[in-house]
Structures are given as C-alpha cells and as structure tokens.
Amino acid sequence: MSQDFRLPAGGRIDRSERLNFTFDGQTFTGYRGDTVASALLANGVHLVGRSFKYHRPRGIVTAGVEEPNALIDCNITAQEKGTREANNRATFTELRHGLTTKSVNAFPNLNFDIGEINSLMARFIPAGFYYKSLLVSTGMWHRVVEPVIRRAAGLGVTDEVADVSRYDGHYLHADIVIVGAGPTGLQAARVAAKSGARVVLVEQDTECGGSLLRDPVEIDGMDADLWVATVEAELAAAPNVRVLTRTTLSGIFDHNMLTALERVTDHLDVQDAADDHRPRMRWHRVRAKQVVLATGSFERPLVFRNNDLPGIMFAGAVETYLQRYGVKTGNTGLFLVNNDMALSAAIKAKDAGIDVTVVDVRSESTGPNTERLMAMGVPFLTNHTLVEAKGGKRVKAAVVAPMNGDGTAISGEMRTIECDFIGSSSGYNPIVHLHCQSGAKLDFDPTTACFVPGAPMGATPTISAGGCKGLFSLNDALASGASAAQEAMDALGLQAAEATVVSASEEAHPGSLHIRHLWLLPTDKPTSKGGKFWVDFQNDVTAADLQLAVRENFRSVEHIKRYTTLGMATDQGKTSNINALGILSDVLGVTIPDIGTTTFRPPYTPTTFGAIAGREPGDFLDVARVTPMHDWHAEHGALFEDVGQWKRAWYYPKAGENMHAAVDRECRAVRESVGILDASTLGKIIVKGPDAAEFLNRVYTNKWMKLGVGRCRYGLMLGEDGMIMDDGVSSRVAEDEFLMTTTTGGAANVLSHLEDYLQTEWTDLKVYLTSVTEQWAVASLNGPKARALLSELCDDVDLSPESFKFMEWKEATVAGIPARIFRISFTGDLAFEINVPADKGMALWTALMTAGAKYGITPYGTEAMHVLRAEKGFIIVGQDTDGSLNPHDMDMSWIIGKDKDDFIGKRSLTRKDMSDPMRKQYVGILTDDPKEVLPEGAQLVNVADAPASAAPKSPVPMQGHVSSSYWSSAAGRSIALGIVKGGIARKGETLIVPMPDGRNVKVTLTDTVFVDAEGARQHG
Amino acid sequence: MVAQPAKKQRFNALALFRNALSYHQNWEQQWRSPEPLEAYDVVIIGGGGHGLATAYYLAKEHGITNIAVLEKGWIGGGNTGRNTTIVRSNYLWDESAAMYEHAMKLWEGLTQELNYNVMFSQRGVLNLAHNLTDVRDTQRRVNANRLNGIDSIYLDAAGVKKVVPGIDLRGGGRYPVMGASYQPRGGTARHDAVAWGYARKCDEMGVHIIQNCKVTGFDIEGGVVKGVQTTKGRIGAKKVGMVPAGHSSVLASMAGFRLPVESHPLQALVSEPIKPTIDTVVMSNAVHAYISQSDKGELVIGAGVDQYISYGQRGSQHLAEETLVAICELFPQYKRMKMLRQWGGIVDVCPDASPILTSTPVDGMYLNCGWGTGGFKATPGSGHAFAAHIAKGEPTELTAPFALSRFETGFLIDEHGAAAVAH
C-alpha cells in the first residue's frame, strides 16, 4: 500500500530509508524514524485493535507510551519463535525493516471479530456483572464458564518457546539522575554538568528533545533542532555526563534506588539485530544522590458518547503525527477542546491542508491560538458540546450542539459535522508517577484541573521540574529545569553553575490553559442510556459503570477501581484516571482531591521480565559449587546430587549397575575393606579468640570448656525455639581456636546465625568467625582397612589406636601433602578424615586411590553415606529432623549439658510441651517383610486405624512418619528410621504404614542402631 | 438500638437482565455505610476477609447480629485485596490441615452461600520438588494429606509436564524439576469479591460495616474489655474480635499484651494480560517463586517476604528481581512478558509460621492473626472457626491448637519446617 496520508515533506523521518513491515498479514511501508503507529496512519489504517471486554473496534489514540488501544504482538511468524512479544504499544514500537506484527484480542480477524457480540450485549454485562451472575457450582465454574472468560480475556499471545535473547544488568552511581530529556531535562542536565556533578540523563524516547520533537519552537533564537543538538554536544563533551536514550526509568525505591530499562537492539532491522553482539536490553540499577524529574505531561481526552471510535484521538497526538512523522490522521478533522494549548494542533492541521472545524466547550475562547484559527477561516464553535460521534470502524461524523451555561445540558439544535478524525483535549496531567513512587503526595491545582507534585517527602526527595510539575509554558519549564538542578547541586554541596539564559518564543507557548473542566460532555440522553461514554478505553469502563459503582456504594476510589477495573489496563490509568475522578466528583458531590488517587506503583511502563532477570536465569541462577575432586567424580561416572548449592557425588554406578546395586556395592566396600568419600562440602568455620570455648558452649547444647587441644567433639546446635537446627564435629586446634564443621546445606545459615549472636547479643565475647569451607578439601577414608591404607602414605604420625584415638585430630603429612587428620566417623566404622589445602585435594585423592587399589578402595557417594549412617542410627539434620524436633525427641538427651548456665534454645526446652512423653520421637522401624523397603515420607498409623483405601474420606489419626529408609546389606534386610508419637516407649509395638498403592504394610518399632550396636568398629 | 437487617435483592442472571432493562438504575447498595451505634454485642476490628467472614458466621451460625466491623480504610484494602489468592489445603500438620481443609470445603460452596460470585477456580496447585530433600518432604506431605482426607497426589517430572505443559523441567539447568505435589481441588479465587460478598451478606443480616474507622485504643476495666476508642468516637462492646492482619502487634500493644509476630512486607507482581498460557498454580520453594494466570489474563507472580521488618506497604526492588529470575528459570518463554505492576502488603509472621486464633489476657477480647503469607485461603474457615470461638467464649476443636499459649508451652505447629511451603 502507498503512504497516502504521508505529507510531502517534514517530520523527523528519514525518507531515504523505506521499511517494509506487516500488520495482520498485510505488508506496509514506512520510513526510518516511524513508529508502527505512525506508519499505519500514513497508510490510512486507524482500526488497530479490539477492546478487552466488548471487543469494540479501536484505533490509535496517542503517540506515546500511554497508548491504551493500539497494542500489537510483534515477531509473530513461525521463523521468529523465541522472539515473539505480546502487547507492544504500536505508538512506542520503532519501525524496523522486516518487522511482523499482529493486532490483539480479535478472532477471526480485526475487521470481523466474533467477540464483538459482547458489545451488543453490553447492556447486560455492565461493570462487575460477573459478581452478580454466573453463580454456578464450583465445578461448573472451572470446567465450563471460566474457560470461556479466560479465552475472551487477555490480549496478546505469548511465545511458546524459550526466549533466545540475552539480557544484561548494570549498576550505575550518580550524583544526579535527571529523568526526561525534553527542554526541562536538557536544561537541568546542562546546569548539573557544568557544576561538575556526575550526571545520568535518562530518556525513554529514541532521541533527546521531548516536546520539541513534536513542537519545534525557537529557543534562544535557534531552531529547536539546533538548540537540542547544541545542548547534546555540550553534554557529550562533558566526561561527567552519561546520556541514556531508549531508556525508561521504571521505578524509584527506597533511598533513591532507581531502575531503568534500556532497549538496545529492538529497533535494529531484524537481520541486524540477530547479528548484533549486544544484549537485547539492559537493566540499570542506579543509586542516585539526587533525582530531578522532568517527565512532562500527558494529554487527556474529553469524554463524550461513542468517544472510542477509531479516528478519535488526542489532539496532541494529531499534532505529533503531523509534525514528528509527517503524517495526516485524516482529511477532515474536528478538534474538540476545553483549553488554549490544544488549539495549536488545529493550527498545524490546517497548515497541513486538512479541513478543520473546532468545537470549543468553553463559553469564550480568546487566546492567540483561537485568534489565529479564526483568522485562518476555520469554523469555530464555542460553548458547544459533542453530543455523539457516529461511525463504525472509523468515525464518520460528529453531532454537536450548543450547551446551557453550566454545561450540564444541550440548549439548542443538534447538527452533524462530517469528519474522519477527531482530536480531543481536556487538558494535561503532569506525569507524577515517579514522584509518587518516591513516597511523596500530590496536590490538586484547580486552575489547571490536574494533580501536581506535593511537598517532597522522605530522606531522599525527588525534585520535579517543567511539565511534570504542572508548568505548561516552555519558558517556565526551562527556568524550572535550571533551578531544579541548582537545588540539587546545593543539596550535593556543589557550587551550582549559572544557567545559560534561555528563552523560547512566548507566543507559541503561552502556558496558560484557560481550561474549562467538563468531565462528561452533556448530551441528549442520560449517560446510562443509548451509547457509551468511554473512560478507560482498554478495559471498557464507561461513565455509566462509574455511576453504577457509586450507586452500589463502592465509594472509595480503590473500590471503584476494583469493581469497574478502571485504571487496571496496561496503561494503568494514564489516559483515564483523572477523567474518572472528575466524573466521580460530580456523582459523589465531593472535590477531586477529597476522592484521592489510587497508588502509583512501579513500573512506570510495562517492563520486560527477561531484562529484569538479566543473566541470572539458567546456570547463573545459583552458583554451582563443586569440590576440588569434582572432575574425578565426573570422570568416574558419578551422578550428582544437589545439596544446598553443592554438587555432591551421589553414587558411582558401574556399567550395568542400577542405583540400588551401586549403593549396595559401595556400602559393602566400606564395611568390609575401605571406602572413600569426598567430604569437602561440609561447612567449616574457624572460631577463634580468647572466648572461643565459651562461645561454643553457648551455641551448642553440650560442654566445651574442657575439651583439650587435639580433641574433637560432636555438637548439636538448637534454634531459639529449642529445636535442632544443625550438628557437626568441632575440634580444638589451639587454646583459642576451634574448627567447627556444619552440615553441607546448613553452613551459610549457621554462620549468619552465629554472627547474629556475636554481633547483637554477645558483644562481650572476643571471638572471630571465618568460613573456610572452600579452603580445605576433605577425603574421608572409612572401613577396616582405612588405617592400613593411610599408613602407607603417612609416616610422620603414629596411626595406632593407642596413640591416635577416636575423636582426636593430628597434623600430619599424607602423600607428601601437609594435612590434618581427624579420627571422626559418620559411618560407625574406622575412619580418618584427611583435610588438605583445597588446591591439593585432587593430588590427595588420586594418591589415596592409587595406594588403595590393592585394598579395593571404593569411592562412595552421599547415598551410601546415608545408608551407612542409618545403619548406625546417626541422624541427618533436615532429613530425620524437620525443625520441629528437639534433642529429647531424637533420644539425645545425653547431649544436653545438665548444669550449663545457658545455651541457645535452653529456655525453650523448659517449656511444658517440650518434654511431653507423647511428642514425636526418633525410632527404628522394621518391616515384617525384610525385603520391603518403605518409601521415605510414608506415614504410620495404629493397627486399629489402618485405612481401608489409599485415600480415606475422613482423617485417619497419624502416629508419625518414615524419615529414612534403605536396603542394608550389613543388616541383611531393609531398615528405616522415623518419628513416632511417644515412640521411644513404644519400641516393640506393631504399626501400619498405609502405602500410596493402598497396601497396609506392617512394621515394628525398634532401636535406631541396626549394625554394630556396641559401637566397637569406630574405635578400632 | 440495634442494627437492622435488610433483605437484599438476589443476584442471578435474571436479576441482571431485569436491571439491564432499567439501565441498571435500580441496583441497591451492596452494603450500607451506617454511622456507628453507641455499643454492640461484638465489635470486629479489621474489615478484611477474615474479619468480615467472622462477622458473617457470628450472625448466621450463632444468631449474633448486633455486630460492627470496624475498618480503618476501605474493606478488603489490606492483604485481602493485595494477595495472590492461592487456595489449597495440603498442609503438613494435622492441625493446619484440619483448618485449611475446613476452609476448602466452605470455599467449594461459597459462591452460592454468599450469592456472590467469588470465582473460586479449582484449577489445581502444584508445589514443585527440585532436589532429593524436596522429594522426600513432598512425599511425606502428600502421604499425610491423603490420610487427612485431602486430595493430594505426588507427580513425577513427567506428570508435572502433563499438567503444566509450558514448564521447563530442566528448570533452566540448575535445579531440574524432579516432581511435585498436586492438589486438584486447590486453585484461586477473586479476592475483592470475597470481601464484598461477605460484606453484603453481613449487611443483609444487620451487621454494621463501618469504614474509615480506625481503632485507636481500648476501654478495659478490671481485665475485661468494655469498648474501643476509634476515630469515630468510643464504641461500646461486650466482646471484641481483633482481625487486623499486618497490624496485630499494634493492636495488641494497645490492649496491653505482646505477640510473637514479626511484620514483613510481602510483594507480588502481575504481567500484562495475555491469552491463556498456564492453567494451574505452580509454586516452587527451591527456585522460589510461584505463578498463576488470572481470569483477566495476567500472570500473577510472587515469592517470599522481604526479610526486613516494616509497615510500608511496598516491596524492595531486589526481591521482585529475584522472583522474576525464578520464573524465567521455570518458564523461559515468559522472558518477553512485561511486568505491569508490583505491590506489597504487610504480613504478620509467627515463629512457627502458623496463625493465632485465641482468647487473650483480656476478658472478652479475642484475636485472629499471624496468617503470614498464606491466610487468604483460610478466609472462610478462619472466619467460621473464629466466630464459634467468640460465640462460645472458649477454644473450639479447630482453634484450640492455635492458641497464643502455644508459644509458652512449646506446642508449635511448625509449618515452615522443611516439609512445608509458604502461601
């Protein structure tokens, strides 16, 4: 199609670069510099979408980020899978060569949309209709009604395959962040730059200039373009300034933590973007000492009957399309205004050769713009209302009529004016979103009928300037930009530079609006009857809906919003909220500020998930911690288990072995000869200082003061609630130093728990904590041959049981590597845990493997480790305990130092319930059938309560559950551990395990030690 | 003087049709806004879902209608109107399972009961398991649920994929999905409708709903509550039920006692609306986020609390980021979705992550709080049980385990232990 509505000249587009794109399957052309919206309009396309609820035909209404109607899906073809994007605003999507787009929410197509049936039924489905009807049963709702609603709702369609793009995160620090590079922001940046501050200037648009791009008035006798270019050059030359265009400042959080989304490659032609090495977007997190907001204002439309027809747009948008894109929005335009400023659009339209009529709702219209239009011979009706717009998929005509004096009713004959577009303006709303996000409030300015920033609040207030402060004259804006920057410089303690005097030509921008606020234009019928007055376009909220909400006593603005869905669309009320408040103030009989606004929440405009997530998804979600011996495990076929952030060898299957066979082999090796476990992942914390022993005494339940240097002791750590939180062996390295070990998954928690106490509760203790988990590699030799093997590699320490006892440690040299050897055992067998500096871990491991070959040394993983310790009844914190079990419950009362003054959790342990004999307690569980291995997590019930089916209808009293369960070759049968009500006293009793498959398995409660009950082996 | 009942128009398709003919001019107020009387039999503090439900069941089940519900802002404006509406009852411990399953049963008939469409959607809830510990704990919970008469199924990874075709079982590669618990009867509901539906029915039975009325103090004589001080003056009360969610410790301190709760911001966010893409609720504790899609089409996303303590109803920026990392991990196709809005509420968290429903040291004063990150799902059950507790003046079978005294006796119901999930 040819660009019939493109003006022969003008605009900021590059006519030498024609770009092809598709919309709903049809190919169009536009120019570099276009948005999808401007290119569609150049081709005469106004109908671009369907509304959310009624599927009404909708057109482009704005030329910016606030667009509620013109949403499109981009990159929609099969070849573009992995890049499809839903709900892009056509008014903010830069045109690029090869772009494919599609309208949303229309089926089978935009022109003929079945959903439009909703529009015919509109009368029967007003706001909140779904609360009052469709009161079907829960089953019907989910199966029948809801799917229909869900299909009808929603707008675009999301991709089905993973996004192929990359995203990046950045951190920035600035003395001052200036948001918006319109004349105000540029002027502010200039002053801040000259004052020597570190400046970041953020602009969502493709280039600097703001309102000057639409309305290039002269500044300082210069052409606007030249002025902008001059300032940009000045800023570019300053090393202390960073200008980020195509970057949206999306959020302001506590202490001026700002977030900004930079679109890096989206505007590139499809092929170029694919080849570009840069990330698609960057997510900037900016710490700013000062923030100046220069975000300008949004226009708002007047509300009249059928004001949603395609072709009805904001007056300022008409002007933008003309001036910035060289596009006419039609041939016959009607401008409907209530203020002076909007008339400039009519002038530009007339200049561009469009037939123009002006309908001004004010009783008098006298400003320079009015005079100009009159002089141009434009028909100009004052004190008129627009009764109704006519048309279907495009506006065809407007019915107008004179109004009575207070603008509440028509007072004369209606007449019809043909037009193919309407530019409407009801005034301007300062963009106060970021101001409000920073925690500050708003004031209502009755003369301009808008909310302006209220007094700054909080420790790090933002400073508003220009349009977003409610200053509508260019000269005022320029001046306020400079003074805002100066104010910020003062706050920074910098000598503020003088502003270069700037002034714009007054006549173009008088600044005064002379606004008449008529929130709902009078018409010939009540608002509830015949035709609709649209307030929130996308969500299809009408004036009648607002009135209905109030009638039903939804009076809080938040209730009205939620009941009608006003302001909840993708524009978040940017185009609708103030009009709604105006209409409500008339209905409720209270002033707009008394109604108040809803909360402005981040983000300012919709923000891409992937950009916010950055590089983290995928492998970077969490570091994968591996031990120095990891590669060896991988090369020898180990499967790995995630424990905390660690990858731990789980078991090492040999060819043809399943997990069961491999684990069984590994376990037998330990019990019969020697096994080797990579234990490097256990948390290791140095506890050092004169009070180190006292510190351990307070964090563990047992006693530590008298533990000799060179000795090791097992400790149980409780939370404040008296429940078991972690365990491990700590060893005394020196009078004033211990090496504490923790569980693999608990290490970080334990460290912060300990630091918390040290730093906040026990500031009197002289103790320092250092995590050394990653500094040591640990190979644990377990089994009857462990000593024989180790003695082959270690000759500087006597390993005999007489001189190196169980629960002792010694410095030694192993395979030529300086090491610490600990005689501690988690398998109940003879064990030596050899610690060496991490970078020697692999050397140690391979030396042990080589020397161990003749003993049949077998590497074993966490699964075998679990079996081996279960055979001994040793608990695993987090598996056999779950945060609700205390030492008594685990039959470990012995570990509580009876006469200790205090330890964490001691007080809680004295609570009545903590020693209740019917608490759940730790027991062994043996199935009657020794071959049956119970599933972990199975529940136990009394024999009398055994359920008849796997899913009983009413609750069956449960006695406890199976926490650990394995096949044990050493025991020659299956073994299990678990937690049972009053279990310690019930050993010998028979219980039932109701299985998920419906079988009831008989078990007997037993002791928790299944192998080597007297504990001889570990002392061996 | 007592509050007066007022029979309501019934809501149904016919009423909608009839009212459409009169251009919706004849709908009556869903609830009225009376001025407070001098005194009531029961004053409920907090017009959230729990408070309104309490008033409703007091009136309906216990014949006490001379009630005022005092709300400092607008009803439902606290966590009721901010939460992500996940409803499930697959809790680990018997006491919680009883409470949440009681609520679940009430949910299943709530639309009819209230004659208000609360859009309870039983689309199923999955809690994913990403490591062996998760799997073990999940199976334990599923088994416990089963024996508690709650529909709960363990799915392996392939089973998860069948229910949630869009999920990346590789979990981005770092934490693959190994399995999940699945409760088909779980789902979501329309939060505002719950508050409004209860309010309308309360009003019908003569309960006074008094908005913009903040309780600022208590009249307590000889250890017995006599009334409350409010921004609308003193209001006498024979009994007071406090249901103030994020501000329970503030009210308790006005009444002279302390609570073991911490108040944290909890955030949520939504995407722009899109056509249906995910039909269930998916939650992951290990990767840490949860997601569902509202009937409007928005992806509704949340995670855990902000770790600091605050009354500012907004969240920090990093938490939203971490949450989205987790979502992109599980659903990499959503990376091009856009966040539309993020917000926060204040939740009261108990040390054992279970609520408090209790009598208090003050005679005639009862307290319902501490629901933390997951009380929406309990709304009908909590209101029902608390009403019975208030009416009888003593614990019921359902409320007894949740007494304040458990922090003294140590009878904790530790729902944030290894085997449980948030929300």
Ligand SMILES: Cc1cc2nc3c(=O)[nH]c(=O)nc-3n(C[C@H](O)[C@H](O)[C@H](O)COP(=O)(O)OP(=O)(O)OC[C@H]3O[C@@H](n4cnc5c(N)ncnc54)[C@H](O)[C@@H]3O)c2cc1C
């Ligand atoms: C972001 C978020 C997501 C959540 N997601 C879920 C979820 O998916 N599933 C789930 O089950 N739960 C969820 N929750 C938790 C859930 O919202 C709450 O547990 C539940 O809504 C609490 O209900 P309520 O009625 O007790 O509280 P609220 O709705 O907060 O009601 C308490 C009311 O008391 C009022 N009040 C307080 N002080 C006073 C006073 N002095 N005088 C008068 N009035 C007072 C408040 O204004 C408030 O309206 C979530 C919470 C949040 C914040």
